[in-house]
Amino acid sequence: MTRETDCANVRGMATFVLTATLGIPLLGAALGAGAADSAAGRRLLSRLVWLNLAAAVTLAAQVTLGGPDLLSGAWGLDLAADRVGVLFALLAVGIEATVLPYAGRCLEGRVWRRFAIWSQLLVAATELAAMAATMSVLVAGWVAASVAVYCLVAGTAESRASARRLGTAFLIGDGALIAALMTVWGFAGNPTLSQLPAVASRLAASRLPLGPVGLTAGDAVAALVVVAAVIRSALWPGPRWLPSTLAAPTPVSALLHAGVVNAGGFLLIRLSPLFAGAPGASALALASGLGTAAVAGVAMSLRSDVKGALVFSTMSQMGFMIAECAVGAFAAAIFHLVAHGMYKASLFLGSGDGIAESARERRSQTPPTPTPVRVRSFLGFTGAFVLIALAVLVHPASLAQRGGEVTVGFAAVTSGALLWGWAQRRQRLAQAPWAFLALAACGAAYLLWSSAVTGWLGPQLPSSSAGFLSPFWLLGGLLLAGCLAATTAYAVWWPRAAAALHARIFWAAWGGPALSTRTPAAERLRLPEVDSWKQLV
DSSP, X not given: OHHXXXXXXXXXXXXXXXXXXXXXXXXXXXXXXXXXXXXXXXHHHHHHHHHHHHHHHHHHHHHHTTOOSEEOOSTTOXXXXXXXXXXXXXXXXXXXXXXXXXXXXXXXXXXXXXXHHHHHHHHHHHHHHHTBSBHHHHXXXXXXXXXXXXXXXXXXXXGHHHHHHHHHHHHHHHHHHHHHHHHHHHHHOSOBGGGHHHHHHHHHTOBOOOTTOOOBHHHHHHHHHHHHHHHHTTXXXXXXXXGGGGGSOXXXXXXXXXXXXXXXXXXXXXXXXXXXXXXXXXXXXXXXXXXHHHHHHHHHTTOOSHHHHHHHHHHHHHHHHHHHHHTTOHHHHHHHHHHHHHHHHHHHHTHHHHHHHHHHHHTOSSOOOOOOHHHHHHHHHHHHHHHHHIIIIIOTHHHHSTTHHHHHHHHHHHHHHHHHHHHHHOOOGGGHHHHHHHHHHHHHHHHHHHHHHHHHHGGGSOOOSSSSOOHHHHHHHHHHHHHHHHHHHSOSSOHHHHHHHHHHIIIIITOOSSOOSOSHHHHHHOOHHHHTGGGGO
């Protein structure tokens, strides 16, 4: 009796904390609608956000200590508090706690009030999707988050036209997810997420009446889920809605990384049993992810504005994250999702500092002499080798976990890019040993952190033993994408071809404004073709 009482108390405490985690943002939205303009209202709203963060941390501690996974008492909803969902909710609340004070200082009047209301509702919807125990609750939170994002982006007169493009993209993606839910309902009712493997087997045995086309219900649902994830992450060939949000205020751009643009990876992880047995859907996700990673990586080098470069960088990273899910590297994908969300949100909030630094460089009387390409290439390859050696010799556990080789490969490419950029900005190459020591220390810390996070998530991540593509497809695609980006951005043997490829990628794929002349190739080679880029297409 005592043990049953203790279990009931633990379940009741967890239900209370989960209810508070979902209810505090709704209270904050009500406060934002009523008293957000006053100084006292802003302080109270900020305290509510920090209280919500404390509740999410408490829930994470309960889940870590072995608390219940299924909680059905919060407002009659079927909710599951597991480690993956709690980490996703912590990302949303943590970024909101960082963005809100910034928004309070730079937004005023109606724009601030709108941001205070819809940012809280976005966090509540994201938490609802993260804690969903059934597919219907997950879809409800997903659609509610789409509405909140649309209202955030349409908060100013300058961004309303951009919001229409976002709304169209979200209608397509959310419609695909709702169609997948209706198909599952037709065959299996309203299953919980833990019952999806059995549901996937039932869907795979059901053929759709499409004439000679051999398509099962499982293939259709898997394709619809992948389409929803690809569109939410703004990947090719779906509508590229993320560049249209550049007209929105900077706090909105930062908040998009709190479980919005990176929600595609979370959706594929949650619903992985539905497309594990559909190799066509996995191939579609891999092709979309790698294609976007390559094209957006090149397009990023064409932007002269800070926010534009950050947006295309985000699209490239999201493409790689979706490709990780396609090969079943869920541990690497969830770690990538969280780390990139925190990092890129901070970069958006600091984009003003980047503009000031760029202005100081342009006013400099003595522009630096560029380091030879051969030296930068040697340092970049050496930096990648240092990271791989750390993983193999010092921390082999990073390769033993599921998706570990993908994490190490991505970290190696990042290390090489860091040393390349360091050599481009620093002319005193005698400091290179210190740069390698700093890289080794940061690389070791990164590997330890990633191993700790993925080890904590490991027991509750879906199985990726069968039904997914090999991780070597992803590593090979990452290598090809890096070669394409490096060749087109720093071509010295065929500059005209590089300039033409720049123009085609930026204009044909993204439909953006005129090509910037501040690309690395244009600055170094002074190509007149880049100025008249339309003639090259």
